Amino acid sequence: MNYIIESQQESQRLEKQNALPQYSILEELKFLELDLNGKKILDAGCGTGTLTRTLAQNFHADISGCDASLERIQEAKILSKDSLSFFQADLTAMPLPENEYDVIIVRFVLEHTLSPHKIIHELTRILKPGGHLVVIDLDGLIFNLHHQDEQLGRQLDLLQKHLPIDLYIGRKLPRMLMEADLELSECHVQPMLFQGTELESEVENMRMRFFQCESMIKQIIGEDQFEIFTQSYTSEMRKAHAIFCNKFIVSGKKPGK
Numbered sequence: 001m002n003y004i005i006e007s008q009q010e011s012q013r014l015e016k017q018n019a020l021p022q023y024s025i026l027e028e029l030k031f032l033e034l035d036l037n038g039k040k041i042l043d044a045g046c047g048t049g050t051l052t053r054t055l056a057q058n059f060h061a062d063i064s065g066c067d068a069s070l071e072r073i074q075e076a077k078i079l080s081k082d083s084l085s086f087f088q089a090d091l092t093a094m095p096l097p098e099n100e101y102d103v104i105i106v107r108f109v110l111e112h113t114l115s116p117h118k119i120i121h122e123l124t125r126i127l128k129p130g131g132h133l134v135v136i137d138l139d140g141l142i143f144n145l146h147h148q149d150e151q152l153g154r155q156l157d158l159l160q161k162h163l164p165i166d167l168y169i170g171r172k173l174p175r176m177l178m179e180a181d182l183e184l185s186e187c188h189v190q191p192m193l194f195q196g197t198e199l200e201s202e203v204e205n206m207r208m209r210f211f212q213c214e215s216m217i218k219q220i221i222g223e224d225q226f227e228i229f230t231q232s233y234t235s236e237m238r239k240a241h242a243i244f245c246n247k248f249i250v251s252g253k254k255p256g257k
């Protein structure tokens with residue numbers, strides 16, 4: 001049940017999401033004190049490669065991206081006009097020797113996977129001593145909504161209890177990096193607030209997220225409840241008028257050097 005979705009709609013969702021100011025990669029990178037110039041960098045779980053391209057446009061570095069989804073990789077290559085290197089790989093078992101990269105950035109991936117610890121350990125293995133692992137993930141996401149719908153509340157309780165993925169991973173990242181024997185070097189929290197037309201874009205983004213995870217949600221709340229759930233959730237988002245989510249930007253250094 002990992003979040004590896006082979007569908008054109010998911011590529012479109014990622015591109016639209018990254019175009020919203022709340023998901024601005026350049027703003028995220030401003031939080032980091034790392035100098036990325038001259039480094040060997042991996043965008044791990046690169047999706048359609050928006051971060052990979054942003055890095056290439058802003059830094060003189062040796063940059064590549066990888067993802068488990070072949071469709072995402074193909075899309076990333078097309079969008080980058082074949083000017084960047086992308087390869088298919090499972091982050092839980094990287095086909096690479098130790099000590100390969102100076103910096104690895106893993107953005108919006110761990111919150112969707114069943115094995116975040118395994119991925120952190122595997123990415124740490126392929127970092128050079130003194131290299132940095134940067135993790136960017138949300139915290140709370142669907143559970144942040146203030147709603148006044150009892151049935152929706154029961155469905156969200158079920159999801160909170162039974163979802164196999166961790167939507168509260170943001171707050172856990174510092175500890176997870178320390179437990180992987182990385183030295184915590186930076187931890188920032190960026191609040192994301194959606195109002196007006198941006199709220200409408202996030203409503204559409206959320207609706208698409210739900211449809212991408214339809215079978216997982218149906219297994220938890222029931223086949224016949226999915227449509228009711230998505231409709232009441234998006235309707236309550238609009239009624240809330242202001243939606244928020246915290247984005248964690250955390251980095252850890254591999255000891256040595």
Ligand SMILES: C[S@@+](CC[C@H](N)C(=O)[O-])C[C@H]1O[C@@H](n2cnc3c(N)ncnc32)[C@H](O)[C@@H]1O
Pocket residue numbers: 002003004005014018044045046047048049050051066067068069072089090091092106107108109112113
């Ligand atoms: C929400 S998308 C984020 C994509 C990109 N990092 C971004 O910020 O736009 C999550 C990506 O992680 C990839 N992914 C999930 N589990 C993975 C794994 N075990 N190995 C490699 N990629 C994985 C998915 O295929 C998907 O492209």
